[in-house]
Amino acid sequence: MPELPEVEVIRRDLVERVQGRRIQRAKIGETRLTRRRGTPHEVEAALIGRRVNALRRRGKFFLFDLGRDSLVVRLGMTGQLLWSGDGDGFRPDQHTHAHLVFSGGGTLYYRDIRKFGEMFVLPTGSVERTLGVGVEPLDAEFTLGAFREICRASTKVKSLLLNQAKVAGIGNIYADEALFRARIRPTRGAASLRVDEIRALRRAIREVLQAGIRHRGSSISNYRDACGQPGRFVALHRVYHRHGKPCVRCGSVIRKIVLGQRSTHFCPTCQR
DNA sequence: AGTACGCCCTGGCCGC
DNA sequence: TGCGGCCAGGGCGTAC
Numbered sequence: 001m002p003e004l005p006e007v008e009v010i011r012r013d014l015v016e017r018v019q020g021r022r023i024q025r026a027k028i029g030e031t032r033l034t035r036r037r038g039t040p041h042e043v044e045a046a047l048i049g050r051r052v053n054a055l056r057r058r059g060k061f062f063l064f065d066l067g068r069d070s071l072v073v074r075l076g077m078t079g080q081l082l083w084s085g086d087g088d089g090f091r092p093d094q095h096t097h098a099h100l101v102f103s104g105g106g107t108l109y110y111r112d113i114r115k116f117g118e119m120f121v122l123p124t125g126s127v128e129r130t131l132g133v134g135v136e137p138l139d140a141e142f143t144l145g146a147f148r149e150i151c152r153a154s155t156k157v158k159s160l161l162l163n164q165a166k167v168a169g170i171g172n173i174y175a176d177e178a179l180f181r182a183r184i185r186p187t188r189g190a191a192s193l194r195v196d197e198i199r200a201l202r203r204a205i206r207e208v209l210q211a212g213i214r215h216r217g218s219s220i221s222n223y224r225d226a227c228g229q230p231g232r233f234v235a236l237h238r239v240y241h242r243h244g245k246p247c248v249r250c251g252s253v254i255r256k257i258v259l260g261q262r263s264t265h266f267c268p269t270c271q272r
Numbered sequence: 273a274g275t276a277c278g279c280c281c282t283g284g285c286c287g288c
Numbered sequence: 289t290g291c292g293g294c295c296a297g298g299g300c301g302t303a304c
Contacts, residue, residue: 076298114283159274
């Protein structure tokens with residue numbers, strides 16, 4: 001479900017609440033959550049008594065820096081991290097599979113209807129290598145030169161954008177929206193892009209991700225921030241889920257196709 | 273290396 | 289109202 005902007009909104013909501021606090025209790029009640037590494041009990045044991053030095057984001061991953069180790073959380077399609085202070089905020093339900101109780105009050109719940117998300121612990125020093133995600137599109141390293149190198153691939157440009165090992169954090173919504181803003185057809189071969197197109201796409205990626213963060217994310221169905229509130233960016237989508245509707249730029253009918261097993265939306269006139 | 277497919281899950285929506 | 293089929297923002301393993 002959540003892409004870079006949604007994860008970043010949640011991270012910003014949570015950082016003030018958990019940074020510097022100690023995990024007093026931890027409960028993981030779903031074995032699927034820890035399938036990548038360890039058992040629920042092992043992960044719980046690695047968390048209890050540890051202080052959260054920082055809460056960072058890498059692509060679509062949350063990284064809770066616990067010192068020597070880091071807790072890694074990925075939300076998959078329907079995962080949510082929901083905060084509850086003492087007596088207010090989220091109440092757990094049947095889809096709530098884990099929670100962390102923090103010193104000084106407050107509980108962080110992990111809720112995930114489809115259970116595609118995951119939660120595991122890695123040595124902090126090996127997080128980067130283990131996750132293997134590519135450049136952060138909002139960071140300074142995402143230069144035109146770096147993106148040109150990435151585009152030297154024999155794959156369609158949209159598939160490239162969705163490849164987390166190349167560029168971190170872009171998912172189906174923001175890929176379609178960025179390609180629309182750059183006026184590039186999703187089916188174009190990445191290697192066929194001219195320099196001016198790569199420049200436009202890089203700019204569009206950054207703009208659409210920043211706009212997504214500014215509007216607190218895209219809530220198509222069940223995305224919610226850490227306080228349970230939906231994002232407002234859907235109203236500003238120009239192509240995603242707008243198939244059959246007129247293009248906001250030229251009035252042509254927005255089309256929907258399948259590309260790389262994912263629904264893909266574009267304007268057949270504006271995007272070339 | 274790239275692509276297609278099945279699969280992991282659950283729920284919402286649509287048509288009948 | 290009920291039911292089957294299809295769809296979904298992610299990503300992995302396998303086969304080609």
